[in-house]
Amino acid sequence: MLTLFRDIFSPPRHMILLVAAAWIGLSLAEKRAERYGVSKEDLNNAIFNSLIALVAGGRIFFVLQNLSAFSKSPFGIFSINPDLFDPIGGLAAAIVLALVYGQRRGLKFWSTLDALTPFFSILTVGIGLSHFAAGTSFGKETDLPFGIELWNATRHPTQIYETLAAFLTFGLIWLRKENPASGILFLTFAALTAFSQIVIQSFRADIALISNGSIQGQITAWLVLLICFILFEFRFKQAQRGE
Amino acid sequence: MNKIKRIIFYIFVLTISAGWIVFSADPTHASVKNTSAPQTGFSAPDFTLQSIDGKTYTLSELKGSAVLLNLWATWCPPCRAEMPAIEKMYGEYKDQGLIVLAVDMTYQDDPGAVAPFMQKYNLTFPILLDEKALVGSAYQLRSLPSSYFINRAGIINEVIIGGPMAEALLRTRIEQILK
Numbered sequence: 001m002l003t004l005f006r007d008i009f010s011p012p013r014h015m016i017l018l019v020a021a022a023w024i025g026l027s028l029a030e031k032r033a034e035r036y037g038v039s040k041e042d043l044n045n046a047i048f049n050s051l052i053a054l055v056a057g058g059r060i061f062f063v064l065q066n067l068s069a070f071s072k073s074p075f076g077i078f079s080i081n082p083d084l085f086d087p088i089g090g091l092a093a094a095i096v097l098a099l100v101y102g103q104r105r106g107l108k109f110w111s112t113l114d115a116l117t118p119f120f121s122i123l124t125v126g127i128g129l130s131h132f133a134a135g136t137s138f139g140k141e142t143d144l145p146f147g148i149e150l151w152n153a154t155r156h157p158t159q160i161y162e163t164l165a166a167f168l169t170f171g172l173i174w175l176r177k178e179n180p181a182s183g184i185l186f187l188t189f190a191a192l193t194a195f196s197q198i199v200i201q202s203f204r205a206d207i208a209l210i211s212n213g214s215i216q217g218q219i220t221a222w223l224v225l226l227i228c229f230i231l232f233e234f235r236f237k238q239a240q241r242g243e
Numbered sequence: 244m245n246k247i248k249r250i251i252f253y254i255f256v257l258t259i260s261a262g263w264i265v266f267s268a269d270p271t272h273a274s275v276k277n278t279s280a281p282q283t284g285f286s287a288p289d290f291t292l293q294s295i296d297g298k299t300y301t302l303s304e305l306k307g308s309a310v311l312l313n314l315w316a317t318w319c320p321p322c323r324a325e326m327p328a329i330e331k332m333y334g335e336y337k338d339q340g341l342i343v344l345a346v347d348m349t350y351q352d353d354p355g356a357v358a359p360f361m362q363k364y365n366l367t368f369p370i371l372l373d374e375k376a377l378v379g380s381a382y383q384l385r386s387l388p389s390s391y392f393i394n395r396a397g398i399i400n401e402v403i404i405g406g407p408m409a410e411a412l413l414r415t416r417i418e419q420i421l422k
Contacts, residue, residue: 007385010385010386010404011385011386011404011405012386012404012405066411066414066415068418069411069414069415069418070411072410072411072414073409073410073411073414075409075410076409076410076411076412076414077411079409079411079412081408081409081412083403083408083412084409084411084412084415135282136282136283138282151278151280151281151282151285152278152279152280153278153280195256195260198260198263198264199263201267202263202264202267206283206284209269212268212270213268213269213270214264214265214268215264215267215268218263218264218267219264222257222260222261222264225256225257225260226257229253229256229257232249232253233246233249233250236246236249
């Protein structure tokens with residue numbers, strides 16, 4: 001069944017999983033948006049504009065990083081190749097645009113993040129599934145009975161760990177009845193995702209190491225976790241003051 | 244949960260996480276570079292094939308050169324669409340050490356169509372014939388075209404599945420493997 005899944009969604013069709021996840025995530029976020037004081041329309045516009053900024057920003061940053069190549073092939077700027085994309089640049093553009101949109105529409109920062117949390121959460125499920133379909137983010141070799149055959153070895157199914165962790169995180173935030181202060185739902189999602197990455201990254205084979213053998217992704221995730229805990233207290237304090 | 248309990252919880256989680264990071268650190272990390280597989284970071288799976296003009300090419304003998312391995316077939320529209328760009332890049336970068344190996348998936352293609360195809364597109368790089376699915380199987384081919392950018396050490400630097408690849412994309416990836 002796993003092989004069939006990989007055959008159906010092998011690259012470049014794995015992108016369908018991301019699009020489907022974004023669509024499902026948006027539908028779920030819309031259902032709960034008003035609970036956090038955000039209108040469906042604002043939520044839709046924020047996501048739609050950010051997605052456009054993500055695509056355009058990713059392409060622009062990629063072009064800027066490879067100016068010499070594009071000066072020789074300028075029409076490449078408009079190519080439909082999804083590989084001409086800088087994910088960090090795209091993400092930065094999407095965040096900036098979302099902030100600008102939120103400010104102009106007078107959206108509350110933390111409440112909007114809470115409203116968007118189901119979207120982010122389902123998107124992480126989609127990312128895990130697309131990693132599995134593409135065979136990226138693959139695991140170290142293992143003798144465990146649930147290892148999967150990938151890239152000429154039996155490996156930890158790290159993409160499945162990633163998907164399950166994302167799905168569990170989604171379950172926890174979706175079933176959560178109370179939000180003691182605005183932002184707590186989003187921070188819970190971010191903290192759980194960071195914690196799961198700290199665990200999962202240790203089973204991955206395609207990882208960047210720093211000098212002493214530590215895994216770069218784990219260190220980053222640990223810092224995210226620390227920031228989440230600091231922000232938890234910050235939000236609780238603000239909620240007590242009635243802000 | 245009151246503030247003190249929360250802070251104890253944070254410290255506990257951060258300590259456990261830090262402990263796990265230290266425990267899972269691997270200074271002797273066995274790199275995947277020593278293993279061969281058709282994926283970024285791995286050593287490119289080796290093969291020996293004959294070109295349409297009868298010359299024999301073995302991938303491992305090309306170490307020291309940057310290799311663009313393109314798997315294609317004459318019936319595949321995106322494969323046809325990207326051939327002129329590949330030819331152009333080959334002309335521009337071959338003096339810097341770029342080798343293009345375009346492997347026709349002959350086992351699922353019409354062998355008689357390959358030579359006219361070469362002539363039609365004025366292709367000057369080697370066209371290899373994969374009659375027994377040697378490369379198709381070693382590279383776990385799922386979609387055509389599939390392109391592998393292999394650096395001078397024989398490591399796959401980038402895999403592009405699908406196409407057609409734009410000239411700019413080819414340029415950026417070729418410049419990376421030529422470094």
